[in-house]
Amino acid sequence: MATHLTPLWEVFIRSRNGLNHKHVGSLHAADGDLALQSARDVYTRREEGNSIWVVRSEQILASDPDKAAETFEPAADKVYRHPSFYDIPDDVGHM
Amino acid sequence: MYSQGLIGSGSENEESEAFLARFQARIDAEEKIEPNDAMPLAYRKTLIRQIGQHAHSEIVGMLPEGNWITRAPTLRRKMALLAKVQDEGGHGLYLYSAAETLGVSREEMTEELLSGRAKYSSIFNYPTPTWADIGMIGWLVDGAAIMNQVPLCRCSFGPYARAMVRVCREESFHQRQGYEIVMTLAEGTDEQKEMAQDSLNRWWWPALMMFGPHDADSSNSDQSMLWKIKRFTNDELRQKFVDATVPQAEKIGLKIPDPDLKWNPEKNDGAGGYDFGALDWDEFWRVVKGGGPMNRDRIAARKAAWENGRWVREAALAHAAKREERAATAKVAAE
Numbered sequence: 570m571a572t573h574l575t576p577l578w579e580v581f582i583r584s585r586n587g588l589n590h591k592h593v594g595s596l597h598a599a600d601g602d603l604a605l606q607s608a609r610d611v612y613t614r615r616e617e618g619n620s621i622w623v624v625r626s627e628q629i630l631a632s633d634p635d636k637a638a639e640t641f642e643p644a645a646d647k648v649y650r651h652p653s654f655y656d657i658p659d660d661v662g663h664m
Numbered sequence: 665m666y667s668q669g670l671i672g673s674g675s676e677n678e679e680s681e682a683f684l685a686r687f688q689a690r691i692d693a694e695e696k697i698e699p700n701d702a703m704p705l706a707y708r709k710t711l712i713r714q715i716g717q718h719a720h721s722e723i724v725g726m727l728p729e730g731n732w733i734t735r736a737p738t739l740r741r742k743m744a745l746l747a748k749v750q751d752e753g754g755h756g757l758y759l760y761s762a763a764e765t766l767g768v769s770r771e772e773m774t775e776e777l778l779s780g781r782a783k784y785s786s787i788f789n790y791p792t793p794t795w796a797d798i799g800m801i802g803w804l805v806d807g808a809a810i811m812n813q814v815p816l817c818r819c820s821f822g823p824y825a826r827a828m829v830r831v832c833r834e835e836s837f838h839q840r841q842g843y844e845i846v847m848t849l850a851e852g853t854d855e856q857k858e859m860a861q862d863s864l865n866r867w868w869w870p871a872l873m874m875f876g877p878h879d880a881d882s883s884n885s886d887q888s889m890l891w892k893i894k895r896f897t898n899d900e901l902r903q904k905f906v907d908a909t910v911p912q913a914e915k916i917g918l919k920i921p922d923p924d925l926k927w928n929p930e931k932n933d934g935a936g937g938y939d940f941g942a943l944d945w946d947e948f949w950r951v952v953k954g955g956g957p958m959n960r961d962r963i964a965a966r967k968a969a970w971e972n973g974r975w976v977r978e979a980a981l982a983h984a985a986k987r988e989e990r991a992a993t994a995k996v997a998a999e
Contacts, residue, residue: 583698585696586695586696586697586698586701586822587695587696587698587822587825587826588822589826620698620700647743647747649740649743649744649747649837649841650747650751650834650837651837652836652837652840654744654837654841655744655837655840655841655843655844656844657840657843657844657847658915660915661843661911661912661915662908662911662912664807664839664840664843664912
């Protein structure tokens with residue numbers, strides 16, 4: 570059952586210099602060069618960007634959705650990480 | 665790793681006048697420079713040095729405040745201080761990563777800090793003997809850092825600018841928690857008020873020195889302005905800081921320790937601003953060059969952290985290698 574599947578790649582596009590590359594989608598390609606070419610054709614036909622990153626999908630490790638609560642909940646009760654937690658008189662001005 | 669080995673981006677590795685002119689034209693047009701773009705070697709080196717120093721300052725900056733975590737006077741203050749010190753560690757990591765896009769490794773930067781070849785902000789070489797110092801660091805030191813960092817969000821180098829946007833967003837609580845501490849002491853008993861004033865007396869001048877030498881004596885300043893790495897000169901930022909901070913001190917009844925401090929309605933093109941006294945540049949250079957009260961302690965603490973963490977780094981790598989080997993063995997067995 571040794572079927573050779575064409576690998577899956579995740580595509581990231583920078584819309585212009587100064588901004589982060591953002592994930593836009595994925596595609597299948599045999600290697601990195603082909604993935605970059607396909608990404609250009611699939612995702613930048615209307616000047617969506619000036620830079621492309623492709624990453625093999627299998628190389629991306631994702632957090633476990635079933636553990637989202639225990640992963641992210643600890644930040645929920647830490648209001649003291651926000652500026653509005655501190656009592657500064659209004660007439661001190663912007664701080 | 666996407667930038668390493670691409671330095672100069674292939675066709676353009678010679679710094680001809682035409683190349684330098686094209687680069688400057690991009691800067692002048694407010695285009696951002698990204699890691700894979702061709703850039704002059706001096707631009708790259710300046711950024712590696714500046715971002716590296718900035719990252720080191722965040723990391724070393726955890727030490728003076730860390731000194732008070734176990735002795736914070738209330739649980740509220742302890743939670744805030746822990747969160748702040750944790751933020752500073754995170755800021756160091758954002759910045760190291762931004763520098764790494766320029767082709768320098770984390771290990772090289774760490775080595776430069778530990779060997780004393782790389783500098784960090786002179787302010788962190790002062791001690792924190794009282795609780796008021798923790799408030800003073802938030803109010804003055806973070807206040808001065810914010811003055812510096814807000815314009816860096818518009819720096820011409822994309823990864824640095826993006827790291828600064830993140831840092832500034834998180835930084836906003838640091839100054840407020842500091843001012844709240846100082847304000848509480850200033851409204852407290854005579855002893856508490858005195859403690860706040862004594863701390864202000866010790867931190868005021870070092871805080872002003874954080875902006876660096878006068879423009880006339882700042883060797884890197886002109887080129888950095890031209891490349892839009894910096895948007896304001898050292899003296900401009902220092903003046904903004906004084907103008908913003910003096911009313912905050914007056915509001916809580918503390919006195920800025922400067923007999924020459926005076927409102928000058930002519931300053932800032934007629935908008936008004938404060939004249940202030942001369943800074944002790946001998947002290948500044950002494951502290952920058954290693955002669956401050958805490959330089960030895962700070963570097964010793966970083967060295968100890970690096971050495972004491974060695975077995976953890978090695979164990980993690982060994983564990984990862986073992987898992988990889990086991991996975992490979994399992995795969996062979998299955999075939």
